Amino acid sequence: MLTRSNDRLDVDLLVMPETNLILLASVIEPMRGANRISGSELYRWRLLTPDGSHVLTTSGIPVPAAGGFGMEQEETPLFVLASYNWRRSSTPALKMRLSRAARYRSIIAGIESGTWLLAEASLLDRLSATIHWEDFDDFSLAYPHVRAVKDRFVITSKRITTAGSLPTVDLMLEIIRQRQGYTLALEVSRLFSYEQDSVHSETQLSPSGTGLHMRDPRVVQAVRLMEENIEQPIVLTRLARRVGISARHLQGLFQQSTGAPPHVHYLALRLNAARRKVIETKAPFADIAAATGFNSASAFTRSYRASFSESPSDTRRRLRRPVTASEEQP
Known part of the structure; x- marks a missing residue:
């Protein structure tokens, strides 16, 4: 599941009663966003209930089920979603089914209180796992054979756990990053951006920062400069000088904040801007290349193909956009 691939990933979501609606959305919406932005069905999900x-979710909105969680020998990754009163769902029958599922499922994930259910079924023994911060102490005492850690999410070879709704968004972005690359994950993260009208400081969130934890104001400022200079990219040394630190220091801050160096993030911003123009306009590719900081149409096409596994012409053709003869040039 966590290897580079553009093949469709099917995921089963086992939703427990009294799950938060936002928790369910935290799993589904990044996958939906990746499908919409890519123009491909990269992810498909199925909702199961016990x-x-x-x-019923905690908001009283019912979640329909495609079926019940049974004893099938499925290999599809299974995400177990739970929020409140998880103990009511932790029946001997459910624990037996989870234990059996672990023999076949490629990955089983405990989403928020789903971690409790995985631990109850002895699926986290001798593994690292995380849990909502309010439950951390109780969880650590209840399951001494589980290495409880205070992380937003934890990925092991066949288990995943998350510490809440927003950490689940982070997890889904990481899955997209590992499967389709940093560029798509960055663009999906922009779907979850927001800005407070009452805040007018230099540390205000950049649209590209949401979901990537760009809390350091120097990283936020650098990203804003990148976004304002797509057509004529700023070299790293000059970018760092404008932020007020050394290029090496900026590289370290970026790696800590985004998991990628500045040049990778900058290229992702430019490629995402270019892809929107490829999809939403009829502009010739040479014009798009110039507008997004590439010195030639051929250099743009090579970089585009390396990131999106298809050429700009392929994208337009696949999405059935009308093109002109000039747009077909590489």
Whole structure:
């Protein structure tokens, strides 16, 4: 599941009663966003419940089920979603089904309180796992054979756990990054951006920063400069000088904040801007290349193909956009 691939990933979501609606959205919406932005069905999900009937979320909105969670020998990754009163769902039958599923499922994930259910089924023994901060102490005492850690999410070879709704968004962005690359993950993260109108400081969130934890104001400032200079990219040394630190220091801050060096983030911003123009306009590719900081159409096409696994012409053709003869040039 966590290897580079553009093949469709099917995921089963086992939703427990009294799950938060935002938790369910935290899993689904990044996958939906990746599908929409890519123009491909990269992800498909199926909603399951313990008995196959709908379950009510904490907001009273029912979640319909495609089926019940049974004893099938499925290899599809399984995400177990739970929020409040998870103990009511932790029946011997459910624990047995989870234990059996672990023999076949490529990955089983405990989403928020789903971590409790995985631990109850002894699926986290001798593994690292995380849990919502309010439950950390109780969880650590209840399961001494689980290495509880205070991380937003934890990925091991066949288990995943998350510490809440927003950490689950982070997890889904990381899955997209590992499967489709940093560029798509960055563009999906922009779907979850927001800005408070009452805040007018230099540390205000950049649209590209949401979901990537760009809390350091120097990183935020550098990203804003990148976004304002797509057509004529700023070299790293000059960018760092304008932020007020050394290029080496800026590289370290970027790596800590985004998991990528500045040049990778900058290229991702430019490629995402270019892809929007490829999809949403009829502009010739040479014009798009110039508008996004590439010195030639051929250099743009090479970089585009390396990131999106198809050429700009392929994208337009696949999405059935009308093109002109000039747009077909590489």
